[in-house]
Amino acid sequence: MNVTELATTGADLSRLRELNSLSIVRALRDHPPSTVTELSQRTGLSRPAVDVIAQGLVTDGWASVLEPGASSAVGRPARRYQFRAGAGHVLGVDVGVHKILALLADLDGNIVQTVRRSVAADAGPAARLAELDKVVNACVAKAGKTPSDIWAVTVGVTGAVDAAGQTSFFTPLPGWKGVNLTTHLSARFTCPVIVENDCKLAALAERWKGAASDADDIVYLLAGMRNGAGLIIDGVLRRGYGGAAGEIGALKQVRWLNAPAHLQNCPGVPDTVSPDDAAAWVFTAARDGNRAARAAVNRYVKDLAVGAAALVLTLDPQVVIFGGGFSRSADLVLDPLRTELSRLCLRMPEVRASTLGADSVALGALKLSLNEIDDRLFGAGLSAPVAPRRQ
């Protein structure tokens, strides 16, 4: 449809009204309650047009009215309109090795419910899916909602996610390769269900409300007992042609496979410390001046830096985010990581610590759900607010 045809044929007037409604919704979102005059200025539409459209949005359920208080001293104050972020809700879920975390948010991304349960690292797929169901059910129910109130669900998992929504390339979760979360969750939800790699979601979260909110070119490092990466280029999360972007860690020459072993095998870790907790012990000991622990952290950073340099040299990002479980020890890692990167790279990016910690994957999942809503509901036209159905 050509823009000039919109202008000149009568048949497209309803489409024009839809686009106008969309302009007003966009002008309401991410703003405080606004008057007709403010909306007119923001959209370029006339005040009478805004008046009619805004009242239609209230009828449809996209906006609510704030009537002016009677007590105002200066003339007759104007009525204000507000986007009804509560018109719909989305879920973001992190199915991790050790925990399952679900966040429920409104259309502005305000989190209204959080449910977290730990899960055994060696739990099989049936047990893990049962825990997932419990967490999701509890999150929806505690918010006073039903599954049909949810407009989009995104689940983060460990491992690259293929076109079918499965981690068929590789996943450390036992027995998880054949699990199809889209199918599993579609038994409960009629809305779109998205499955995505945990590192990619964490990258999205850091750009949304974390350490990279000012950047469009971001390499996110998920650093822990396993290393991973999420890549944002020109403001867009990149999945790769088959969903396997960011998997540089699989190349043994860049040393990510080996890096955490320097911490686990550090001399002096007491027998009472479990292998899962060894790294935390080493970081604490290094902070306290233990020489063996410091040397282990340095060896760890040297190996981490090689894989990070491969990403930086390939993509030349503005910023590298050091995230994941080890980001709690960013105070020990960031400076030596910068030193190593400046030795290995042509152009040095900024290196920052994640500010979102353990919730970053679930937050990124929320954000992907919100993006899905934006694409489907606000991308082209605007109908009354109801949960979209899978296509």
Add this chain to the structure above:
Amino acid sequence: MNVTELATTGADLSRLRELNSLSIVRALRDHPPSTVTELSQRTGLSRPAVDVIAQGLVTDGWASVLEPGASSAVGRPARRYQFRAGAGHVLGVDVGVHKILALLADLDGNIVQTVRRSVAADAGPAARLAELDKVVNACVAKAGKTPSDIWAVTVGVTGAVDAAGQTSFFTPLPGWKGVNLTTHLSARFTCPVIVENDCKLAALAERWKGAASDADDIVYLLAGMRNGAGLIIDGVLRRGYGGAAGEIGALKQVRWLNAPAHLQNCPGVPDTVSPDDAAAWVFTAARDGNRAARAAVNRYVKDLAVGAAALVLTLDPQVVIFGGGFSRSADLVLDPLRTELSRLCLRMPEVRASTLGADSVALGALKLSLNEIDDRLFGAGLSAPVAPRRQ
């Protein structure tokens, strides 16, 4: 400006006319000469509107008319309109280590003039710039043009190009780091002058008219005595935040720095063969069954594959293009390269040989010049066809 305002206010009628003209120009480009009826179908504009606009485009110089021959047997044949690709011209130049190549093309990318001169690998910046000037002058003059007829100039150079258009990070051209080609060429041309890395331009060329014209996610390998890469992601050439994307070769762990030495140091290369020609001798000998040469090619491919795998694991492209000087020996490289990559990568991309050979950088430079024209002239509105000035 809101789309509905375009529809309803009189003040924007000239803007509407401009957008309509643009629709018709787009409908004319990349098509055979077209009738008013065909243009109406292609744009959704009415036949009377197309008629008026097309005649205006002829007056402005954007289109030419093909009057129907009188000999047609079936009724009165319609007049046809054609985009005037010759309304403007662009230059694409490759400043290489051993040669300088300039291509001059019309707005459809049809090459109308080619000038190539060899240059000594050890030539200093003044000598190389003098050769560049000769090549560019000859190319423009032989086409019967003057510099003011050129609408955009793009020059490809070896080394990552920074924000100032200089190869300040690194370049193998002696003394070239401080050279500012934009400044140098702006003394001759008033149109936009772009400087870009050779690998990035070659990648663009392969997608334009080479081995990757069907793909949006492309890793281009420039393989020769030096290795480089150009990256196209989601259909767009990616430069990185500071222009240094694709420079994975600088990381010694991925072995590109070492790879060509396996060819140069192959046992049995006669003393009469210069170091520059050693690789070609080894490829030929390997093709003839020489065991030492075959072993050297295998060692070369094993090292090349590590850097290629770093790019593939990071970006998960649809296709890897094996280009550069060594692509003449793709028959010896492609199969072992596929074997190595499938061993190292999670998801295997297609691996194809470049089809553009030694002209790929200059062709990519042409394409970038054409993109610049498209962005400036056809991106928003349409005025009469004259060379744009730098902003």
